[in-house]
Amino acid sequence: MLRIYDKLKPNRQKIVYETAEQQYNEQNNVIELPTNNEVEIHGAVSAGTGEYLLDGKTELVPYDGEVPPHDFALVVNGDSMLPLFEDKQIIFVNKTKDVRSGQIVIADYDQQAYVKKLVKDENGCRLVSLNKQYKDLPINEEHETSIFGVVVL
Template sequence: MLVCALRIREQIFIPLARDPVARSLNGIAMLNHDQIWKALDVLAQRHSLSPSALAKKAGLDSTTFNKSKRMSLDGRPRWPSTESIAKALDATGSNLNEFLRLVSDSAPPVLQTIPLIGFAQAGDGGFFDDGGFPAGSGWDEIAFPNVGDDHAYALEISGDSMLPLYRDGDTIIVSPTASVRRGDRVVVRTTDGEVLAKELRRQTPKTVELRSLNPDHGDRILPIEHVTTIGRIIWSSQ
């Protein structure tokens, strides 16, 4: 599990900003100026828009965000107005949080919105798409550090069937795209609509072998064709 632990560390452990040091104002102002324009470009891209299309969508003149207008002829940087940015954000259904995520390369890891549902509900239809990702409208949401998987979801445990590890009411964070290996704690969805939280013992081309988290329950060997998805459990509340 050392590799697994390191992976978690890599994702969450960050070099945080130290005390501000003496800096030249001009250098920083230029940096933020570039970042703001870049963020607008990324915002446009994310919505499959060109800068001019983003401006138009925002009710601004199509030339407002032109690259050619980002520096004056006299070499002075031109800053988009705060109002223009607000309009662009609104036109794309984005909020200021998302914009500032785009702005700052040196930001701490962003919080991720993680959909949350009860464990018992997870087997019902309509909550996952074909890829095993959360879908539909029955999900609540929690905030958590970026776990490196946009499709991560949270399940709230119900009942005592996963003791001693997970108690009633605990919340587990699941990454459906994370690679899994022997020993990982996983959530498995079967074609029968079952949702299981187990430890992965072995995975072959034909079967998935799972060890129960509750020692009172036996191991489970599933034919691979009965397994819809396997997601790795990455955090658990206590």
């Protein structure tokens, strides 16, 4: 087995090593604790009444946990997406305009940024809060709406 490993290029050797290490840890019930990371925050997004997004200033903040692949990170302000997202939680977003009904999105709605669930059904298209204390935001010709991306975590 070592002969095959030695014939691999370094990047493939690294994959073999990491896979073997993961298997070893699982076998021995080793639990990896979250690492302390830093995340570059690109502003805040409202889980409530809306706010301006991407003012050009970024901030490096500590983050305990695994950072998923993402295009940008934001801080949630408000409680309209409880229980999924809490006030001041960091969320990670992939930039895309290709979204499906049911996905959690970052949307510009009448020049205000929101984190909401996109719903498209027989009642039309709208941005929905998970906290039922907040009204849906209808997507129609009366409102300027665009999508920044989809929340990945």
